[in-house]
Amino acid sequence: MTEKLYDADPYLSEASARVTRSEERDGRWRVRLERTIFRPEGGGQPADAGTVNGLPLLALAEEDGDVVHVLERDPGAGEMELRLDFVRRYDHMQQHTAQHLLSQLLLRRFGAATLSFAIGPEHSSIETGRPAYSDEELRELEEECARLAWAALPVRVFSSDDPSPLSLRKPPKKSGRIRVVEIADYDRSACGGTHVRSSAELAPLKILRVERVRANARLYYAAGGRALRDHRLKHDLALRLQRLVTQPLGEIPACLEALLRERDELRRERRRERRQEMEREAARALAGSDALVRREFAAGEPEELRAFAAAVAAAGRNVLACSRPAPGAGAAHVVVARGRGDADLRALAAPLFALLAGRGGGSAALLEGRAGDLSRLDEAADLLRRHLG
Numbered sequence: 001m002t003e004k005l006y007d008a009d010p011y012l013s014e015a016s017a018r019v020t021r022s023e024e025r026d027g028r029w030r031v032r033l034e035r036t037i038f039r040p041e042g043g044g045q046p047a048d049a050g051t052v053n054g055l056p057l058l059a060l061a062e063e064d065g066d067v068v069h070v071l072e073r074d075p076g077a078g079e080m081e082l083r084l085d086f087v088r089r090y091d092h093m094q095q096h097t098a099q100h101l102l103s104q105l106l107l108r109r110f111g112a113a114t115l116s117f118a119i120g121p122e123h124s125s126i127e128t129g130r131p132a133y134s135d136e137e138l139r140e141l142e143e144e145c146a147r148l149a150w151a152a153l154p155v156r157v158f159s160s161d162d163p164s165p166l167s168l169r170k171p172p173k174k175s176g177r178i179r180v181v182e183i184a185d186y187d188r189s190a191c192g193g194t195h196v197r198s199s200a201e202l203a204p205l206k207i208l209r210v211e212r213v214r215a216n217a218r219l220y221y222a223a224g225g226r227a228l229r230d231h232r233l234k235h236d237l238a239l240r241l242q243r244l245v246t247q248p249l250g251e252i253p254a255c256l257e258a259l260l261r262e263r264d265e266l267r268r269e270r271r272r273e274r275r276q277e278m279e280r281e282a283a284r285a286l287a288g289s290d291a292l293v294r295r296e297f298a299a300g301e302p303e304e305l306r307a308f309a310a311a312v313a314a315a316g317r318n319v320l321a322c323s324r325p326a327p328g329a330g331a332a333h334v335v336v337a338r339g340r341g342d343a344d345l346r347a348l349a350a351p352l353f354a355l356l357a358g359r360g361g362g363s364a365a366l367l368e369g370r371a372g373d374l375s376r377l378d379e380a381a382d383l384l385r386r387h388l389g
Helices: 086-110 135-150 225-245 249-285 302-314 345-355 377-388
Strands: 014-025 028-033 050-052 059-063 066-071 079-084 114-119 124-128 155-160 178-183 187-190 205-213 216-223 292-297 318-323 332-337 358-362 366-371
Touching: 028 079, 086 114, 086 124, 086 135, 086 178, 086 187, 086 205, 086 216, 086 225, 135 205, 205 225, 216 225, 225 249, 249 292, 249 302, 292 302, 292 377, 302 318, 302 332, 302 366, 318 377, 332 345, 332 358, 345 358, 345 366, 345 377
Parallel strands: 292 318
Antiparallel strands: 014 028, 014 079, 028 066, 050 079, 059 066, 114 124, 124 216, 155 178, 178 187, 205 216, 318 332, 332 366, 358 366
């Protein structure tokens, strides 16, 4: 059985160990050592990373009490030099101990038990047995977490054969001897993860957001270095926004809301103007005598082409309209509308869009799609004339 050095000292980042067994499987080497500093994934905490004799760890697994180190090639025999990615490990330690603190606080303050927990690459999360939290409740959570961190509560790990007198936050999942993590005078929980020595190492601790998951609320949080990076990112973004809008920081939201309203109004006005322009273009097109009105526009949104086609079809003429984008700007948009007769346009969709190297479909009276090549547009128009009259 592998001696798990991380259980006794999670801060240990280098060690040597003798190989007890190694084998090749599926093109990789699976190495067992007499002892290790590398913890496999488990309990919501991701696996450690690092090197064995300079070879990067590809994966870690636990089999029959042994930790299996998966490597790209045979590391050799004898003593191995183990080097842990301690930056990654310490991040996991901060997030995991923060979860213990938060879980106890959520239970005490709101009666919300922790249902699941996970450490992701960017944030950690706790799913709780409560449907929602107000903004005020989240502020209270953060403030109490800060107070507990500033109190520098010692964190210790010990083993116990009898958990009954320990007042564990939740019953252990296994019977017999268990490993207990204790935040002094605050929380005790059965846990096999790696943890910091003091709650002071968790600061700052920030609730990032809350999402509804089924009937429960999932809290996303960041502690320690992650929270600092999150603050730095948002602080830099706030300063950039402040320089752009030249307003005090507290007035940026209202300023942005006003700018977005102005933008939306300008877009609506532009759409109105374009629709009116299309209606005028439709009136000019109807001055001709051809049963099929064909128009190519240098630019045009799909809704503008539809407005043009609808106006012409309503006057009893068939329509082939398309936008001709600038070179490299993507596919053209095509709209076909039936304004006379009862032919079903759906029967023409496949041959029509095949001529235009595109795809499209629609209803009996309207087709719409994308065209990759407009060089055979004359043939497409002839196809429509033959079938629509």
